[in-house]
Amino acid sequence: MANVSRRFVGTLVLLMLSFGLLLGSLIAQDASPVDADAAAAAEAKRREDLLKTSPLPLQPETAPDLFEAAVLMVDLARPKLARLYVDQLMELKPDAQTLLDLRLKYGPAEFMKMANIEELQPVSSDLLEEVNRLMADRARDPVRIQKLVADLGGSNEQRLLAEHELKNGGQAIVVPLLNMLQHSPTPEEERNILHILVLLGHRAEAPLVAALDMPDDDVRAGLISVLGHVGNRETLSHLWYYANSPKVPAGVKAAARDAIARIVKMDAGRLADSPVESVVTELNRLARLHYQHKYDWLVDDDGNVSLWVWKREAESVVLVKVPPRVASNILGSKFARQALALSPERRDIQVLFLSMTLAADGMLAGWDKPLPTGPGTAHDLSLVAGEDVVADVLREALQGGQIANAVAALRVLGQIGTLRMVRSADAGRSPVLAALNYPDTRVQFAAAGTVMQLDPQAKFPGVDRVIGILSRALTGQGKPVALVIDPNPDRASQMSGFLNELGYVPHLRTTGREGFRFASENADVELVFIHPSTVKWPLSSTLSNFRADSRTASIPIVLYGPEDFSGRMHRYVEDNPLVTYFGITGTTQGLQAQLTPFLKNLTAPPLNEEQRAIQAEVASYWLAHIAEGQRTKIYDLQAAVPSLLVAAHNVPLTENCLLALGTIASREAQEKMAELLLDDGVETRLRATAAIQLAFHIQRHGLVVSNEQIAQIHEMWETPGDPALHTAVGAVIGSLRPNSRLVGERLQEFQEQPALELIQP
Template identity: 40%
Template sequence: MSFNNRILAGFTLVFFLAVSMPICAWSQKNTPPTTQGSTSLGNLSADDLLLSKPETPEQLMRAIVQLTDLGQATSAKPYLDELIKADIDDETLLKLRDKYGPASFLTLANNKALQPESVTLLKKMEAAFRAYATDPARIDGLINDLSGNATKRTIAIIELKSAGAIVAPTILKRLSKSEDPTTNDELAFALSQLGAPVVQPLIAALRAPSENIRKIAAEVLGEIGDPAATLYLWNPAFSQSQPQSIQLAARQALAKILKKDPKNLFELNRHEAQMVLKNAALRFYKTYDDESGKQNIWTWDAAQQTVVEKELPAQEINLIEGLRLSKEALEMSPDKQDVQTLYLAMALALESYHVGWNHPLPEGPGTTFNLALLSGPSAVSRVLALAMKQGHTPSALAALKALGQIGSRALLYEQLDKHSSIIAALNYPDRRVQFAAATAIMQLDPAKPFPGATRVIAILTRALEGEGAQSAIVVDSSIPRGQSMAGVFHELGYETQPYQTGKAGFKAAIERMDIEFIALEYNISRWGLSQTIANLRADSRTANIPIIVYGPLRLKNKIEYSTRRYPLVSYVIESQNSTDIGTQVKPFLKNLKTPELTGELRSEYRAAALYWLSHIASSQRTNIYDLTPTEKPLLQLIPERALASNALITLGGIPTRSAQADLVKVITNKTMEADIKEIAALQLAFHIQKFGLLVDSTQVAEIRQAYQDAKDAKLNTALASVMGTLMPDNKVVGERLQKFQPATSLP
């Protein structure tokens, strides 16, 4: 038999069974045989055991195998070293593989006495066989043999099968170019005989532009019968965009795989198809993992007219597959809201993935972001709700940005899933989403109070300060234990306040609105655990705050089962040791976080926060937002020239004595730049006008002195406006009028 045909089914089966087993499963201790005959062998040298000294690669391999079989692996090691150093070519390696079988190479590789050289030899053999099996010229020759006699055809199929999925692109490319029905039948039959390895390439072929390729792919998948193909046959089977011939082929394939009677294809229907596709797309959407490794995916390449295999990050593959499936579900019923929501969410998620965490989505014609804008606020609000429910932060960020541009104030009061999605986003466990929600609400410019106004100020204030303090709530009916757990969380870096009842903890959560998580002891009272969790999840202000339930190990499975329907809930084993608690809590909280903000983004957030705070102060929205918490961080930002203006404008909108005193400090500061002091003076005049004179006589005297010392014309004028707001009496006015000297001399 020729060299090209020497790989028959038996050898192929042995090889793949062998290489599929872990090396560790075959490891040997290489202990010498215990029989008397074997014992005597230990006294013989390698030369004594062999008939002649090995020199050629074949002789060296025979010596290695023989000595190893005799329990003399140590004696075989020099010959193995010599074989590796010989750097034999692929053809020789394949001859050795044919003679000794792939199992021999694997046995040597698992012998610790021969490692690492034996592992190197196995890898070289595998690489040689892979190159031989996947050689394009060889594959082309085998495909040509499909048109030969029965023997040639059988051998060709066996050897094509040994090459695996790599042969599918070549066969499909020939099908793309062929118009001969006989040739197409031969190629399709060959594909059907190759089995599971070609299922994924054929699934990719279901999306080929050629109707003929799609039809053949569906038919062959039905013949192979692999359940993995089922999901991808629903759309070809029921989409109105597919020709009748393809619909019929796909339905028949589904019937074969699902073991349905082909005569009763009515058992398969469009509604079932859409539900399957939607649920599958949702699963891909849920499996968000930014740190996942890479995987392979088959796609149709229009330029090459066949399928190609690509290696991509697993997360990107999930998003690609989810987007495709959600689009296929949308084709079934384009007017269904839940499918519209899922498709738009998947599209935003994929676009967000491609641009990365710290970059905005592309805008303009044909972009996904513009598609979101065109879809309207109701659709985007549903996307936001879905993204938060599934913990998909990137698409939540994209939805919030779109809502800020197209939303209305009504979004702040809508009852979507029992709470407004944009209000719920203020407490989503990610700082990016919280800030995006706060700025989106500012863009909506509410004219009356709404749930979460306090939270908006807290988020913007935190942006001024950086990360800010991390806070938490503990609810425990036992005061000592609650205080102890609060201490444990404090050691982990959280300012924690204990409460005794579920109701008290809930009330604190909705009032404070600055907490990272809520910890609940499993046996809390007034409300119990279930009622407390249900109420926390039903309220927009707490719907997305992570909940940690702590208790004994014996209740872990029971409580996890009872809370499974609620998002962002985790159970930890109670302990007084902060290390034990931290080991359990940190992974849960870490999974809810996105990558740290870059320094550039932090600066952008701070500038944006200042802009919106100054907008509140200057647009008379202080009846909705209380700016008092921003006072201290604002004062620290005034020395930064680029931030000073908005910081001073915001300070001017805070109706407190201390805020007015802060403005006085700025205008009397001798090291401050004149233009900054000018803004401070104008804001001080505004503050006195609106809230009255709140500073004492000493500070008033400092204002007068600052006015007298001001040499800069604009600063002097701004300070004059402050002096005017001090309500001078008639005597002071008269003195000032008398001292005034007109710029133009009187004639």
């Protein structure tokens, strides 16, 4: 009975709990609309009370009246009432025409004034943005523009009104007008359109310059005439070619000469006698200015350039936002092409044009992708340009710091170059040999690859650099390394922690000498942080050594210390884009805020992990190639031993490293091959390769491995395993020169198969 009672009570409790939960849920559901109604009522009461303070005798109800009331309240310094009227206006959801009418009536000033008043935001800002969008759409509306152009041929009142409307359209109407010009307008329409473009003044200049690339010569002549009215001396650079090229139709040439004469205020007849060579020189100068990235672009807040360009697919001009380097490449390529058209046999212009073309393809591909190949690419164009021109492209790139171009030119020279690129007699003139010591790891590695492809048959200046570059790349596969040089361990540890959070592997050194040695021997060092108090070398000596050695010359260096040290560090940072100074920060975010813009401004971004891995594989291939091809008389692989010993444990590189180690007379090389052979964790295929190379090494250089390793190899021979590996181990056993007694024992241990079992039925 007691059990029944307890069961009943328990059931009753569960029912009560369930009912309580259900009731709570219902109350919660009812609470939401009640709260919403209360909030709405409170807002209505607030508005009602606020309207009682309004000085207006009648409250506005329509969108125009509400906006007028808001304008008045702003003038009376009554922002709360102004906000109320703007809120009511937006709640009406006025259509586009209503908003446009308000904009045309009040102009932009009232909308901008409201948008800048904090009490009216964000509603006032949203209103301004919507009105601006509608005005821009209206200005660009081709149907409206076409009607206004037609009105230019109407009555005097229609003409004046249309002129006013079109002129107020500003730069936004240039593109629709250009599109109208391309679609066979009547002579009267054409004159009217050109007239409006002149009235627009300097606002039309940039899109008109871009439109000169259109294919229609008749339209081009008209646009050039307009540029004579709206352009300035900066515009002249875009007109010289058309005024002097024999390939340009007479009408275009005459229009260009008239335009130039108008801008410089001189007689057009005198321009006819201008020597073409002087025009070529000017175009060449302009193209080089852009190639060297010395043109002073006006950049936006985001660091980009707003540039008008002709888009062939769209058959129109478009406004694009691009980095200054891309903008310079677009404009510089145009000037280089024009110079080449006027003087196609000038070597310096050929080189410049090819350089600009390579740069353009490189920018499109990006740093993390190889240069595109195939028909219509700069790479294939370079192949047919010949060794001399491409060698000059490489010289230009090295002199101007154009890293991507230098790498591209080196790869082309590896395909079409001749041995005179590495001959001793040409050492001072060979850009390939110069590239081996260029302060950039990409360029150095590409130069080493080019030398290997050229395959010299005798020693040449810089031969040791090739092995050094390949060896350094061999171990450059991990995450990017940041080196911190600081005698204070606590400060260095804090900086190392920040760098670790940013994705670097930090390494600490307490002296300048130790830091330099580490950086020169490790290919993964992408960044160096140095505190000015560094010792054994002092700061000036440490920086000098880093910059004097080709292995470290291209590594970005950050000097870090107290904020008030910035002035003292100026002499180290001035005129050196790879060196900067940071005030010590207490957070990772603070360091990143300083580091990101510094690294972004470098000419080449650091190698990523994938790129380092690819370089390592290529380096291992070339080192094995040297070993297998009997090229050790030219290249001393002994210098590569430390890197080969480390890289031999990296599976994608192991086989090539073993092939290279097999030719090097070194105890460490033989011990490493024995170590890999005896390692159960290594792939069987690679262990077999290690055995073959070990046997070869013992035959050629004698036995130097330890007795312990020899005993382990004997044990491995006696233990059944993979047949191919067993055979390879047998070669090692045989190379150990067993005595007659041992040979006899091994022969007796062999179990011969009965001859009958070998006969197939």
